[in-house]
Amino acid sequence: AQSVTQLDSQVPVFEEAPVELRCNYSSSVSVYLFWYVQYPNQGLQLLLKYLSGSTLVKGINGFEAEFNKSQTSFHLRKPSVHISDTAEYFCAVSGGMDSSYKLIFGSGTRLLVRP
Template identity: 95%
Template sequence: AQSVTQLDSQVPVFEEAPVELRCNYSSSVSVYLFWYVQYPNQGLQLLLKYLSGSTLVESINGFEAEFNKSQTSFHLRKPSVHISDTAEYFCAVTPTRDSSYKLIFGSGTRLLVRP
């Protein structure tokens, strides 16, 4: 079985400051990793994913995450946040050999960007 831990339920940060949202996972098999973002009253949107290859993945809006297999982590970072980045962020995994690729989510981290 897999599990995902997001230790920080809320992260307050000032605009233009850097931010890191932490994600650790537990799995006995290889997994794919994802970060999803959820804006108020909206569904989940894929922010970025790690499937294979380079362990550093980037999104189009300046976020990046690095897969660290030895530490079983997939932390999300952004060097300078905007007010519009305020949202709930979910880390998720799915086993690479799962027939359905159903997602196992963490409990989420609310990023609150203040002016």
């Protein structure tokens, strides 16, 4: 079965510093990859997605992610974070050996931006 691993449960960072949130997935075939953000007491919002083509994907709020097939990774980055980026971030995958549309999520990474 497919799985998604987010190694860091919490990432504290100072405002205006760069950040990388790590995501690894398990699949030997093509997949679609996603990052979602969940602000406190709110629903899930799509940050960005990788379907095909360029391995560098740009999303909303200045976030970007790079698909690395050889390392089966899809790490999320932002060059300079704001206090308002404090939220839970989820990496997700669909497709692969499981040809259904089912989205499988990682356990999430809490980004805590400090002033």
